[in-house]
Amino acid sequence: MAIVVVSTGRAIPPRRVTNEDLAALIDTSDEWIRSHTGIGARHIAADDVASSDLGYEAALNALQYALDQGLVAEKSLKSLIETIDLIVLGSSTQDYYSHPSTACIVQNKLGAVNAAAFDITEACSSFIFAFETARALLGAGNRRRALVIGAEVLSKITNWDERETCVLFGDGAGAVLLEQKEGGGGIIRSVLGSDGSGWEHLILRRGGSRNPWKKGEVVEQVPAIEMNGHAVYNFAVKVIIKTIKTMLDEEGIELHDLDLIIPHQANGRIIQAAGKRLNIPEEKFYTNMEEYANTSSASIPIALDECNRSGRIKRGDLVMTVGFGGGLSYGGNLIRW
Ligand code: UT7
DSSP states (O other): OEEEEOOOOOOOOOOOOEEHHTTTTSSSHHHHHHHHOOOOOOOOOOOTOOOOHHHHHOOOOOOOHHHHHOOOOOOOOHHHHHHEEEEEEEEEEEEESSSSSSHHHHHHHHHHHTOEEEOEEEBBBBHHHHHHHHHHHHSSSSSOOOEEEEEGGGGGGGGOOOOHHHHBBBBEEEEEEEEEEEEEOOEEEEEEEEEGGTTTTTOOSSSSSSSSOTHHHHHSSOOOOOOHHHHHHHHHHHHHEEEEEEEEHHHOOOOOGGGGEEEEESOOHHHHHHHHHHHGGGBBOOOOOOOOOOOGGGHHHHHHHHHHHSSSSSSTTTTEEEETTTEEEEEEEEEEO
């Protein structure tokens, strides 16, 4: 049996904030942001939009695409939704602290009454971890279809006064419909890894059991992402190289067998540095951080959807995802599309 990608979708908030827009508010410039990151703009969700709203929209978009393209036998959205056995949602910005899971909120909005729904929280690596979790659960038993979603409203955990971090992030969501089918191909293997010694390099300190809110406390600053940019950068280059090499070696394939690599869209320089070390031509990597910035767990599924719909990825192509994030964590998936 194979676990194959049936369809993809995405949700991008309409409000587009350019580097120039940010330069009008804080001490930064389009030139600095582009030259240091490759980012040109980001999309920011409205105040009343949470991750589940974007995750729901992306999931619906993937399901509608499956119906429109005749990729499933079902003829109505309702009948298709009722076949979903699992919803696995990756996010660093869940709707609610601790519970309920954002996946449960999406399940309710969709009316996916037959799906078990849960979140994976592994920062920017969440989608890669969620994808492998769904693959393993579909492969293990009597489940046929899974929605894997990456959904973020990072704008709500960003310190908009801190130029070192606020220029990097954006909001959005992507979704993939997976199905268990007879035959080969689909998700071939994944690499998942963690290095907890770097737990403090990317962190949202407040709100958990280590630093709970205290009665009567006055909040001076919205809890926001804190980051050791250099440490994350060095880790990212190292683990991208390691993940790509591991997947190629374990599968016994060469770089030229890969049609496309979809990296986590954090920083173009990270991708260039890793690519240079592995002798991978730049065009082998798909990048879209110029338009969306770093959308954490949403960056890979948004890119997958763009490539799928534009024909950049075609049936039968060999596609690799690779990413890294807080934890610190890293991983990748190898997919015969
Ligand atoms: O999903 C994972 C999320 N995180 C990451 O992927 C982050 C990985 N790290 C990076 O991408 C890079 O380290 C950054 C983009 C965050 C920073 O790039 P850098 O080339 O390492 O710059 P830097 O931190 O060494 O800063 C260089 C200078 C500093 O000024 P001085 O001390 O040399 O005068 C910064 O204060 O650039 C300054 N700077 C800025 N200037 C204009 C930092 N941020 C900005 C900014 N605009 N937005």
